[in-house]
Amino acid sequence: MTRLGTGIGWRPEIADAVERMPGIDWVEVVAENTCPGHLPESLGRLRERGVTVVPHGVSLGLGGAERPDEGRLTALAERAEALGSPLVTEHIAFVRAGGPLTASPSLEAGHLLPVPRTRDALDVLCENVRIAQAALPVPLAVENIAALIAWPGEELTEGQFLYELADRTGVRLLIDVANLHTNHVNRGEDPAKALAELPLEAIAYVHVAGGFERDGVWHDSHAHPVPRPVLDVLTDLASRVSPPGVLLERDENFPEPTELERELGAIREAVRDGERSAVKRELVRLGQDASAARHARLHRDAEGTADAAGPLPVRPAAEVAEPAPSAEPVQAGPGAEEDAVDGAVRERLGVAQAALLSALVAGTPVPEGFDRVRLGVQARALAAKRAGVVAKVAPELPVILGDGYRPAFLAYAQGRPMRGGYRQDALDFAEQVLLDGRLEEGRARRELRTWWLDRSGPAPRARSPLARVGRIGRALIRR
Template sequence: MKPLGTGIGWRPEIADAVERMPGIDWVEAVAENLCPGHIPDSLQRLRERGVTVVPHGVSLGLGDAERPAETRLAALAERAQALGSPLVTEHIAFVRAGGPLTASQPLEAGHLLPVPRTRDALDVLCENVRIAQDALPVPLAVENIAALISWPGEEMTEGQFLYELVERTGVRLLIDVANLHTNHVNRGEDPAKALDELPVEAIAYVHVAGGFERDGVWHDSHAHPVPEPVLAILADLASRVTPPGVLLERDENFPAPQELEQELAAIRETVRAGAPVSGECATVTASVTPSAAPAVRPAPVPALASTPVPARQRLALAQAALLSALVAGTPAPEGFDRARLAVQSRALAGKRADVVAKVAPELPEILGTAYRARFLSYARARPMSGGYRRDALDFAERLLLAGQPEDAEARGQLTRWWLERSGPAPLDGRPVTRWLRAARLALRRS
């Protein structure tokens, strides 16, 4: 596999601009945003030009207490094969909690949350990674995430946690230097120390992104220019090892193409300037060059023993308690910073509102400026448990059952939108509100 080079996150909003950008060696596409059996025309044209496309998963939940769902793994494998990708990437994060292991309501975060750096969590993560590796047709690389909160009682640093993960599974790493900066601001973790402890020979590629600071908290927004501290961490990493690939992420507030090209140029220059002197760190550099890596799969790693059920249960209970506090308003688990949990809770709700607006753009069009306030009010009382599309339908149903919106024309538009996406039309003469209630009961019983 050849080195990836310099790339950018492919998003539909900037697809045309990405196709025209000079010097783009590869792109990364969010796997869940690609429809099964269909490659967007823009990505197809890029592939025909020899541009590598890597699917980047965001919902597998490798850090969940539960094992990865076979359906999600199959979908990720399908994207990799359809795109002819040399590898697949996901996150070291948990995204769901509750359910059978805790005999409680299943909950979804709607975003990436940090796993505790404990032995239980590491054992579960290692087994989940091995399950994913066995199900995927190409190598897997996993990404360190940004976090607003810290788990109490952690037993390892991030570098130690990642080192042992790689040692036990053979998985490769996607190192996000913007996330190292985020964790420096939010959790007081030294990026240089993390790089000291990382197995840099396992790096598959690097993410670079922007964010913003508010009230002493850094938000990894992917919607702002890359700041100097993030480039400084990239330079530090490049002085230790030549990264096989570096990619700019941008998900919101897309600037003019020229600004993105300037950021890419700054990234290239940072890597070039930070590169080790010839001969320095030569062994490490050679070992991470993709041409020296296996073409299809990582080297075999001794089979892991199945994670003891008590470890999964302990992790499940801890994650369910945290997620319930964040999305359902239950008391904060002991040892957590309550003020920081409140920040994380607001961030999750805001992210949820933003994604539902993208999944169902008709909702903010129908509700206008009232959309966000109405959705946040709904979200406080209704934790997400069935994905964003289900969330959009439940939100619309909740409004209609409450007789909202007050404007009759808007309420009619919302009713038609809901009915078109929820099933057959109501029986003649049957009040819509009664039908909605009956449909909701049917959905719950299904």
């Protein structure tokens, strides 16, 4: 198992600060935001200094009903090789649904959504993980995600689900303690119970991040300071096993470098607290064992049944402490289930995921068994994240529309799923704003029209290009 140390998520906004930050052993980059042939100079300088770089994928969708996309796997492999990474990581989540498997429209979530903890979903996930492992040049680790919603009819706890996944595939685990805290608040799941059920020897590294609570719901924002409850979960984990690496995630609302360094210091201290707790617990156990042995000797001496220098008594098996976990990950044994998943299993999972995603992004009825209120919270969170990402990939739009950008985008997103990624989403949004007539003629409208025409070209892609161009052209002339 690679020992990584203390790390931080590398982002372009804090690249210079990360390079100057003391005590950074490794960094993690979003795989989809890097190009193997054009790596940022900052990453190159870090690598030259011996800082390990790990690509972290967000779009593979290993928990989806479909088999992993070969193109996405190839891209992830290329990034691992370009960065000289010892491993790559992804999420236990689905990010798209529908399509040929379910004979329904393809839908994109634009975010990580939880898979049901059922036997069907586990079978599909295990096969998808094996497919990914075979395509990647380095080991794969998969991350537990935060969830606002719970699937009805789940058959396994989070710890049991992760244990079986690691046991059947040999995959390593990226444990996000912030996500364990999120699921504690949102789903009533005990982080300590999840940690007790995990195969701790399979942990590749640990994520730590901040969030906020609103109306009893915890939002894993990656844009707020790491709270004490998350650090407490990290301490609990470190009291059970020495994590090979711990990394601070921050994706936006970046503070001053000194604040990031302070958070890293708090993370290191939380790990040390856990290690000290483990040492104390072991000393107490050894003291109890020694006391029991002395008591047994004295008892035998008093009865004249044994010499004082005789052997120590053997403890019953139930009392023998479990050995410390090895440094090697769980490996799938010869009995690992490697048969292909039945097509009907994938289809059942696909139909369920498509129904949920459609309710979240297309406004269709909520599937039976789900909490309608929580689904509403999740739908709004997806739309808000979508608005934020579009603002990043098309930063001109918030500038052109000003304070009207966000409400206009949220109104547009209601019932309109993404149809081709975030850049296409930006074009579709701009087109809709131009067509719906709410933006009055003036500077903003002229700038938005120019922006859309520059990026759409003379014949935007559509089911009927000429009709669409004519429709938009007539609307623009009228405005």
